[in-house]
Amino acid sequence: MSSMIPPVYDTPVFRMACQQFDLVADFLDIPVNARDRLKLPKRSVSVAMPVRRDDGSTTVFMGYRVQHHLTLGPTKGGVRFHPEVTLGEVAALAMWMSWKCALTGLPYGGAKGGVTCNPRELSTGELERVTRRYTQELIPFIGPQIDIPAPDMGTNEQTMAWMMDTYSLQSGHCVPAVVTGKPVSLGGSLGRREATGRGVAYLVSRAMDTIGIPANGATAVVQGYGNVGSIAASTMARQGIKIIAVSDAVGGLYNAKGIDLAKLDEHVAKTKSVVGFDGGEAITNEQLLLTPCDILVPAALERQITVENASKIQCRILAEGANGPTTPEADAIIAQRPEIFVIPDILCNAGGVIVSYFEWVQDLQSFFWDEGEVMSKLYRILEQSFMQTVNFAKKRKVSMRFAALSLGIQRVHEAKTIRGLFP
Incomplete structure (x- = not known):
């Protein structure tokens, strides 16, 4: 049984993520009154960002950040710079991140962010100003124990360095664990x-x-x-x-x-x-x-x-x-x-968030691993997640996607049930 999608998220990609969830929720017999709580994002931020261009003009860009659930720990997810970024797309990506983190056993909820822009049409200086303005607007909502951004389409190590610097200037001290996917020289992880x-x-x-x-x-x-x-x-x-x-x-x-x-x-x-x-x-x-x-x-x-x-x-x-x-x-x-x-995607491309998790852990303890150790730990988690998904698919006679989503959604559902509902 599916509920109505709030108009603010109503895009083809968010409807697709909800459709996937509804099919799995039916299969897992998740109670109807628990479904919206699992599906709808916990927090969404939309910001208008005036940025001075190289020619002296000002453009107002739209920026978004969606935190899907906070049940298992801080939220985690990339920041996308792309002309077609919308709040609904970001919300769908945040939902998939939730299932991905749960499937691979990471102590995170899913998040995603983005700025509606074409990075190919922006100079390096303009990209820096967009990034710093976006970070500044999000400072109340991100942090090493709240929400940890990372690179995604149209962003890279340099973007993360600017984000870390902006957040650290506001904090008054260096906070490398606020983002992952940074340059190694700034606390990034080898192999990320x-x-x-x-x-x-x-x-x-x-x-x-x-x-x-x-x-x-x-x-x-x-x-x-x-x-x-x-x-x-x-x-x-x-x-x-x-x-x-x-x-x-x-x-x-x-x-x-x-x-x-x-x-x-x-x-x-x-x-x-x-x-x-x-x-x-x-x-x-x-x-x-x-x-x-x-x-x-x-x-x-x-x-x-x-x-x-x-x-x-x-x-x-x-x-x-x-x-x-x-x-x-x-x-x-x-x-x-x-x-x-x-x-399926939530298994196949999970390597990025797994090594982002390793980077966050290394930053928090200020103790860094060599690339061999990072890769060995990555492949161990991927192997375990792959075998669990294959075995679930065989045992329950379902597709690999259904198996992966079922494992992820079930773990978040169990965690929410155990934690209970605050009055």
């Missing part, structure tokens, strides 16, 4: 930048073991050649997998013999896009998703695999590097295709 992509590649390898695909000779297609997609691609390539197609927001390229990723990375560093690289033929994002391959990694925006293309994708493993890339309607179609092994 690569964590999500490496996690995707690790779980792809486990899925290949599970369904019996040898790495040598296997082919992969990556939609979204950003931080996650590029690192997942290079890590898979080192495992012997051939990367035959990649794309970004501008376009894509295909080479049946395999793309030379080292040369592609040089091209991307110069041009900021995969488009124009001479080591493959140009294809569209739509063509890329339908390219025959062993492994398809959607690592771009939400809602890319839809009812229109779900029956046409040609892969054995669907590894969701992005958040919410598959709509519920597409999910129903893929569920009827047993040849496709799905690694």
